[in-house]
Amino acid sequence: MKKIFNFSPGPSKLPQSVIDKVEKSVNNYNNSGKSILEISHRSIEFEKILDEINDNFYELFNLPKDLNILLLQGGATYQNSLIPMNIKKEKTLGCFVTGTWGKKTSEDFLKTFKNLDIIDARNKKLNEYLDQQYSGFQNIDYLHMTSNETIEGVQIQDFNSLNHKNLIIDMSSDLGSYNFNFENLSYVYAGAQKNMGIPGVTICLAKEDFLVEVDNPKYLNLKLLAESNSVLNTPPTLSIYVLNLVTHWMVEMGGVDYFQSKSDGQSKMIYDFIDENSDIMVCNVETKYRSKSNIVFNFLNDKYDTEFVDLAKDNGIIGINGHRSVGGIRVSLFNSVDENMFQYFMDFFKNFVTERK
Numbered sequence: 001m002k003k004i005f006n007f008s009p010g011p012s013k014l015p016q017s018v019i020d021k022v023e024k025s026v027n028n029y030n031n032s033g034k035s036i037l038e039i040s041h042r043s044i045e046f047e048k049i050l051d052e053i054n055d056n057f058y059e060l061f062n063l064p065k066d067l068n069i070l071l072l073q074g075g076a077t078y079q080n081s082l083i084p085m086n087i088k089k090e091k092t093l094g095c096f097v098t099g100t101w102g103k104k105t106s107e108d109f110l111k112t113f114k115n116l117d118i119i120d121a122r123n124k125k126l127n128e129y130l131d132q133q134y135s136g137f138q139n140i141d142y143l144h145m146t147s148n149e150t151i152e153g154v155q156i157q158d159f160n161s162l163n164h165k166n167l168i169i170d171m172s173s174d175l176g177s178y179n180f181n182f183e184n185l186s187y188v189y190a191g192a193q194k195n196m197g198i199p200g201v202t203i204c205l206a207k208e209d210f211l212v213e214v215d216n217p218k219y220l221n222l223k224l225l226a227e228s229n230s231v232l233n234t235p236p237t238l239s240i241y242v243l244n245l246v247t248h249w250m251v252e253m254g255g256v257d258y259f260q261s262k263s264d265g266q267s268k269m270i271y272d273f274i275d276e277n278s279d280i281m282v283c284n285v286e287t288k289y290r291s292k293s294n295i296v297f298n299f300l301n302d303k304y305d306t307e308f309v310d311l312a313k314d315n316g317i318i319g320i321n322g323h324r325s326v327g328g329i330r331v332s333l334f335n336s337v338d339e340n341m342f343q344y345f346m347d348f349f350k351n352f353v354t355e356r357k
């Protein structure tokens with residue numbers, strides 16, 4: 001079998017040890033004679049999986065005691081309907097938009113929350129907003145933001161830099177890749193299919209006071225979902241099983257500290273190389289907010305973009321074409337991109353650039 005190096009923005013590469021365990025469990029889960037595909041969500045085995053995820057989350061993330069961990073369906077996109085339906089109408093809600101995903105969220109929120117406050121910072125200097133002197137968020141009770149804009153490669157890791165107490169954060173493409181604290185956060189969510197597993201499950205972390213009484217249908221009611229410990233109805237058992245394996249793998253690798261230092265190192269190497277070769281390529285993202293998860297850049301001669309992607313493919317490197325809306329190149333450095341894989345890409349990248357000098 002040809003070796004493939006998957007740098008896709010998601011669903012992304014999984015650690016090989018996780019894939020091997022899934023393969024085994026599909027045929028015979030823990031020597032039970034049953035496939036993991038057949039497991040009941042009301043079984044003791046599944047309860048154990050949920051308990052392990054809970055323990056691993058507390059070990060991996062610096063979670064406060066009053067946190068609710070919910071594992072829901074519908075992807076991150078479903079959250080765009082769920083969240084505004086779980087905020088009391090007398091409260092104010094805002095969206096701090098720094099890229100495509102945040103924009104989509106604001107458009108969806110607006111359908112439920114008519115007086116939504118939208119602060120659109122796309123194509124503006126982010127420093128203006130991420131300064132304790134900035135007062136534009138002050139009259140908003142809950143403020144949504146996207147920590148990593150997967151398409152544009154714009155990332156804000158320091159949530160304290162926003163002058164706001166109750167943030168709601170879409171961390172779909174960077175949860176698990178750096179440490180953060182919950183001090184000024186109310187709700188965090190992430191589709192699992194980047195750093196944390198496969199599509200089908202969305203990780204939601206909710207502070208107790210974010211879960212209010214609302215008269216929504218059951219599956220749109222965060223409080224009920226939290227009280228049911230993610231089994232209000234049949235949950236995506238396989239995706240949750242894979243999430244558990246990934247959290248175990250993360251703990252074994254050295255926890256979030258390990259992934260943070262890996263992602264700092266790998267992203268720095270790529271950005272330095274891009275900047276050192278500014279006669280041939282450019283990254284247009286403000287240096288301070290360049291994403292460590294998705295490196296977005298383009299060659300000055302746009303015919304090189306296609307050449308780069310095609311030649312990479314011939315060399316087994318896949319998933320590096322920029323999003324169709326922005327073009328160029330996007331290299332995703334999720335947790336599963338190990339040193340060997342990264343080095344293989346860098347060697348290819350350096351050769352490509354040297355040959356075009």
Ligand SMILES: Cc1ncc(COP(=O)(O)O)c(C=O)c1O
Pocket residue numbers: 010074075076077078101146148149150151170171172173191
């Ligand atoms: C930051 C971000 N938010 C939301 C989404 C949408 O996720 P889903 O497909 O799970 O709805 C994506 C998908 O790539 C994403 O990167």
